[in-house]
Amino acid sequence: MLTLNQALEQTRTGDLWLFRGGSGPDRAIQTLTNSPVNHVGMTVAIDDLPPLIWHAELGDKLVDLWTGTNHRGVQLNDLAQSVLQWSRRYHQRCWLRQLTPPANREQENTLLRVIARMDGTAFPTTMRLTGRWLRGRLPNAYDWTRGIPFVDKKVRESTQRRKERQRLGLEVAYCAETVAITYEEMGLLTTDKYSNYFDPGSFWSGDRLPLAPGYALGDEIEIAVG
Numbered sequence: 001m002l003t004l005n006q007a008l009e010q011t012r013t014g015d016l017w018l019f020r021g022g023s024g025p026d027r028a029i030q031t032l033t034n035s036p037v038n039h040v041g042m043t044v045a046i047d048d049l050p051p052l053i054w055h056a057e058l059g060d061k062l063v064d065l066w067t068g069t070n071h072r073g074v075q076l077n078d079l080a081q082s083v084l085q086w087s088r089r090y091h092q093r094c095w096l097r098q099l100t101p102p103a104n105r106e107q108e109n110t111l112l113r114v115i116a117r118m119d120g121t122a123f124p125t126t127m128r129l130t131g132r133w134l135r136g137r138l139p140n141a142y143d144w145t146r147g148i149p150f151v152d153k154k155v156r157e158s159t160q161r162r163k164e165r166q167r168l169g170l171e172v173a174y175c176a177e178t179v180a181i182t183y184e185e186m187g188l189l190t191t192d193k194y195s196n197y198f199d200p201g202s203f204w205s206g207d208r209l210p211l212a213p214g215y216a217l218g219d220e221i222e223i224a225v226g
Helices: 004-010 024-033 079-089 105-118 126-136 141-145 151-168 175-185
Strands: 016-020 039-044 052-057 073-078 093-097 221-224
Touching: 004 079, 004 221, 016 079, 039 079, 039 175, 052 079, 052 175, 073 079, 079 093, 105 175
Parallel strands: none
Antiparallel strands: 016 039, 016 093, 039 052, 052 073, 093 221
């Protein structure tokens, strides 16, 4: 276990923050996705800036530090303020998973480009979020052709092109989708799944997150918020 101050001192870009609440909506997300958590975000810790969190949420109480405004959806918030809000206002438990090795400068530059493109993307309604996630869980074309000579490569390339087009035209995004897109574009995630395949539990240690070779996420460290 770490105190919040200790975690803020240790966290680096790419680390994951996971939250679990006990409200009706929180439990509904956990039940639907068979997940122990209902929210995920990732650390942005660049140069001498205080650590920030990149995530998507329904709330608009905290200032989005990319635009200087308050808005719902995909946003970049002060990490300390966000953890305090999720712990005290939303009554959520919080865990940190640390990425090794930490993101390098090139990956941080990619992260900033993702933030510039995605910040302000709307959060889906509950009904739309559910439908979006369920569609993401359906097998895609590559799932059906994986391992078939000649066809495998062509379908995989087609799937990747379609994923890129989908990202550029993204109108809504939920928390796990935001982190999955960012991780993949930074080269931390290798997957043929679309971003809406992922849910908060995908980033919990009990799941099998397809990290790129050479990268690992540590076990959950619970954060004590005073």
